[in-house]
Amino acid sequence: GAVVSQHPSWVICKSGTSVKIECRSLDFQATTMFWYRQFPKQSLMLMATSNEGSKATYEQGVEKDKFLINHASLTLSTLTVTSAHPEDSSFYICSVGGRETQYFGPGTRLLVL
Amino acid sequence: AQSVTQLDSQVPVFEEAPVELRCNYSSSVSVYLFWYVQYPNQGLQLLLKYLSGSTLVKGINGFEAEFNKSQTSFHLRKPSVHISDTAEYFCAVTRALNTGTASKLTFGTGTRLQVTL
Secondary structure, three states: OOOEEEEEEEEEOOOOEEEEEEEOOOOOOOOEEEEEEOOOOOEEEEEEHHHHHOOOOOOOOOOOOOOEEEEEEOOOOEEEEEEHHHHHHHHEEEEEEEOOEEEEEEOOOEEOO | OEEOOOOOEEEEEEOOOOOOEEEEEEOOOOEEEEEEEEEOOOEEHHHHHHOOOOEEOOHHHEEEEEEEEEOOEEEEOOOOHHHHHEEEEEEEEOOOOOOOOOOOEEEEEOEEEEEEE
16 A cells, blocks of 8 residues: 655644745655544544645635645645644544545654653 | 444453454545554554455454455454453554545554453
8 A cells, every 4th residue: 555654743833933844745646635634532524625736725713814735846845833832632534545545644743842 | 534433442362362353444435444452551553554456454463454345343352362452442544546645544443452361
């Protein structure tokens, strides 16, 4: 299956700063990538669908100006959490793949102080 | 829209005992069904999936699941669990269409499988 990496794996930042998370598809050309958020002991909630070369599609209730997504190539999508606040602390996971199988990255743990 | 229900938030079981993790779904269209496993602080690993054909699906690590359309269920089973199976298990669903376009997954709330000696 596809190999998906995320960087960084851990990030701690101060409230009000911006944090960029990268999702790379190492051996799969992904026109679409998905970004999920997972709060402790909860399920994954889809935040947005990242589309290569075009605007991302955000789920209801997700602020597009706060969670900026860029999908500039078939192997890289980035999620930038702008003006982060403690309530943005979470586990962020990306996925790539087709309809029949999705491959997930290892996740990025964000802690906002 | 699709939805997934995992009724059991936690399932404690002794090592070498059998286990069943329940998953029910709701959808007005045909779906693909998945089971993923998540170990602490890691991403999700695909255990198995049902796309079409045989309703009994075998996956990795000795797990299997059975698709039951009339009961809209996709329960996960393993005849003998190991300590290393301790993890969070997620059932997920996506629409089944005749295109290869990626489609978002809808996840259940997860079941924590705790295997003890």
